[in-house]
Amino acid sequence: MNQQTSRRAVVRTPHGPESIEIVDVPVPEPGQGQVLVKVAAAAINPVDLEVTGGGLHRLGLVTQPEHTGLGADFSGVVEAIGDDVDLAVGTRVAGFVGGFDRDHGSHAEQVVVDAADVAVLPDGMCPNVAASLPLTVTTAAQLLEVLGAVPAEGRRLLVTGAAGGVGAAVAALAAARGWAVTGLARAGDEAFVRGLGVDFTAAPQGRWDVVADTAAMQDEAVSLVRDGGRFVGVKPGLEPDAERGIAVDVVVSRPDGPLLAGLLDRVADGTLPARIHAALPLAEVVGAYQLLAKGGVRGRVVVLP
Ligand SMILES: NC(=O)c1ccc[n+]([C@@H]2O[C@H](COP(=O)([O-])OP(=O)(O)OC[C@H]3O[C@@H](n4cnc5c(N)ncnc54)[C@H](OP(=O)(O)O)[C@@H]3O)[C@@H](O)[C@H]2O)c1
Structure with a gap:
């Protein structure tokens, strides 16, 4: 890699994967409380x-004047630190870049993020595995936070x-918190889902007390909530209408970072799954x-x- 520039995947006029370009940008510099991460995966x-695909641009949710940076999840090594950062250069970390309306992302050689947003990798964790997790596991834990202090024991969650x-x-x-969980998935996914320790x-x-709708089935998923139950979706701004006294979140x-660190530990001890389908070079x-x-x-x- 050249010392002055860094490669990054972006879209200018989004019309599907073919519109992705790799551009050279100046190496980003970490500000106060930030780290520069050399991305491994x-x-x-x-x-x-x-x-x-451009859908978010058309909705006015992405408004970058020049190009939009791609990628949230990353693992890598701390290459430089700003002021007031405790992490040492060389530390292996993982995290995700929040939001999507930004000119930079993790599908890049380097990315700058807040030090508070990264977790140190558990010893021996493969960088590809670590890169596959941050957004999904953090979203999952924060979805359960939305459910808050609802007593879990015996409550039925789809x-x-x-x-x-x-x-x-x-x-x-x-399931680990005591919910009686049923996983809805394709027929071919039965063994994997049961392997999570759920129905x-x-x-x-x-109908279920609560439906966590990570397949974004929306109204169809609401129809599976009991009267007065709870729906938690994953599509901000596209919440389905409430009906039958159902609370919609x-x-x-x-x-x-600290939340992610605990979740990576769970992957390391085998209580949370990690799956990689393929790993390809940035050039591809x-x-x-x-x-x-x-x-x-x-x-x-x-x-x-
Ligand atoms: N709000 C947030 O902050 C946030 C953060 C992260 C992700 N998300 C959203 O959360 C959703 C899930 O993300 P993800 O990374 O988990 O995606 P993913 O890995 O692709 O998982 C989605 C799963 O749902 C399955 N599915 C879809 N329709 C189904 C149906 N009718 N019946 C059974 N299974 C069905 C898919 O199976 P097939 O592949 O066979 O269709 C797939 O296994 C996405 O919409 C994503 O945009 C939101």
Whole structure:
């Protein structure tokens, strides 16, 4: 890598994965409380595909004048620190870049983030595995925070999309908290979902106290909540209408280093799952996005700068 510039994947006029370009930008500098991370691996999430598709631009939610940076999740090594940062250069970390209306992202050789947003990797954790986790597991834990102090014991929770990144983590974390969890997923995902220690359905019948709708089934998922129960979605701004006294909430994930550190420990001790579908070099980022866009992927697609 050249010392003065850093490669980054961006879209200017988004029209699908083919519109992704790799551009050279000046190496970003960490400000106060920030770290420069040399990215080792960076997962592609559904929101990255949405950004490349242009839907969020059309809604006015992405307004970058020049280009929009891609990628949230990353693992890597601290390369430089700003003032008031305790982390040492060389520390292996993981995290995610919050939001999506930004000119930079983690699908890049380097990224600057707040030191408070990163977690130190557990000893021996593979960088690809670490890169596959931050956004999904943090969202899952924060979705359960939305449910707050609801007594978990015996309460019935349906998790739609339980074979996905967020859903699998919600199911595993909720089961550990004492929820009676059913995972809704495709028939072919039964073994994986049951392996999380929860019940499985591909054709839900009846109603649950709470539905965590990580498959974004929206109204269909609301219909699976009992009267007076609770729905928690994953699509801010697109919350389905409340009906039958059902409380409707949505999770909006935000980076949280200490929370992530605890979740990475759970992956390291085997109580939270991690799945990688493929790892491709950053130079093949278009193909990596196309792979995800094709569908049917189980586990994250990871790019390697
Ligand atoms: N609000 C936030 O802050 C936030 C943060 C992170 C993610 N999200 C959103 O959360 C959602 C999940 O993200 P993710 O990373 O977990 O995605 P993912 O890994 O692709 O998981 C989604 C899962 O849902 C399954 N699914 C979809 N429709 C289904 C159906 N009708 N029946 C059974 N299973 C179904 C998918 O299976 P197939 O692949 O077979 O369709 C997939 O296994 C995305 O919409 C993402 O944008 C929101």
